[in-house]
Amino acid sequence: MDPKVYCNKCDNFLDSYSGSLFDLSFLDPPFNQKKEYSLHNDDMLSSEYWSWMERICKLIYKHTSDGGAIYFMQREKNTKHILSILDKSGWTFQNLIIWQKKTSAVPGTKRYGKHYQVIAFYTKGKKPRIFNKLRIDKPLLVTQREARPNGVFVTDVWDDIRELTSGYYAGDEPLRHRNGERVHKQQSPVKLLTRIIISSSKVNDLVFDPFVGTGTTLVAANQLHRRAIGIEVDPENVEFIKRRLTNVRNADLISKFRKDYRHTKNLDAVWPVADMKLKNGEKSTKQISIEI
Numbered sequence: 643m644d645p646k647v648y649c650n651k652c653d654n655f656l657d658s659y660s661g662s663l664f665d666l667s668f669l670d671p672p673f674n675q676k677k678e679y680s681l682h683n684d685d686m687l688s689s690e691y692w693s694w695m696e697r698i699c700k701l702i703y704k705h706t707s708d709g710g711a712i713y714f715m716q717r718e719k720n721t722k723h724i725l726s727i728l729d730k731s732g733w734t735f736q737n738l739i740i741w742q743k744k745t746s747a748v749p750g751t752k753r754y755g756k757h758y759q760v761i762a763f764y765t766k767g768k769k770p771r772i773f774n775k776l777r778i779d780k781p782l783l784v785t786q787r788e789a790r791p792n793g794v795f796v797t798d799v800w801d802d803i804r805e806l807t808s809g810y811y812a813g814d815e816p817l818r819h820r821n822g823e824r825v826h827k828q829q830s831p832v833k834l835l836t837r838i839i840i841s842s843s844k845v846n847d848l849v850f851d852p853f854v855g856t857g858t859t860l861v862a863a864n865q866l867h868r869r870a871i872g873i874e875v876d877p878e879n880v881e882f883i884k885r886r887l888t889n890v891r892n893a894d895l896i897s898k899f900r901k902d903y904r905h906t907k908n909l910d911a912v913w914p915v916a917d918m919k920l921k922n923g924e925k926s927t928k929q930i931s932i933e934i
């Protein structure tokens with residue numbers, strides 16, 4: 643049941659994988675935008691990059707249960723590529739989620755400022771095996787006097803999850819070195835992975851992340867009682883993941899988000915209350931297997 647992280651290239655891992663089928667995969671790959679990665683070239687030819695992504699999507703498809711889901715996150719300018727490669731890899735389109743990240747827009751001089759990232763949600767086969775219709779409270783519109791007593795369904799526009807920006811406002815969730823520098827500039831918020839996992843899986847399902855970075859997917863899946871496998875090519879990141887999972891920080895506790903979903907039918911089944919044990923900063927003693 644404990645999450646597993648493998649230090650490997652995800653394509654190599656997937657080529658030889660013979661374990662249980664994945665029920666849900668989350669992909670947040672390097673975006674090929676010349677960012678500095680110690681063990682990855684983020685400046686590939688575009689054609690080379692997209693055929694690599696297609697290969698990974700095909701391999702994940704092969705190892706996914708019927709109705710299993712994939713969530714593929716990318717920059718908005720790459721939307722046409724991700725939709726095309728997911729279609730070509732056999733997946734069935736469900737939604738294009740707009741993650742409006744609650745941070746300042748990236749300004750543009752000749753076009754509108756960029757204010758969102760896309761997350762393509764596809765399934766293996768026409769119908770998702772699991773789709774939990776989550777309900778949340780949304781901030782009141784100017785035309786509204788009071789909140790809806792039962793909240794509203796989550797739609798394909800997610801504007802209530804903050805990105806972890808580089809500065810002070812990122813708070814204490816980003817992993818940092820002793821000198822305060824971020825361990826990984828692309829760390830995803832646990833709140834984002836919590837939403838994806840509770841929407842598209844059930845307890846004990848297997849969640850897979852081929853580009854697991856700082857291990858956010860594993861951190862969220864573990865607290866939600868899902869099994870999880872993460873692949874990361876950089877051994878230094880793997881060491882951070884190991885520490886992050888064995889010594890759960892308050893900033894990583896997802897129990898604080900549970901009340902946001904209180905109007906959701908069957909919430910106790912989707913998100914068992916047992917995870918409340920982690921409240922008040924209690925340390926988890928969960929172990930993780932490291933293979934380098």
Ligand SMILES: C[S@@+](CC[C@H](N)C(=O)[O-])C[C@H]1O[C@@H](n2cnc3c(N)ncnc32)[C@H](O)[C@@H]1O
Nearest residue numbers: 651652670682828829830853855856858874875
């Ligand atoms: C955008 S980051 C993922 C961040 C992650 N969502 C998180 O919350 O930390 C992409 C990660 O993929 C890793 N990576 C690059 N090439 C890889 C490969 N072939 N196989 C596995 N991991 C790889 C990078 O080292 C980087 O940590």
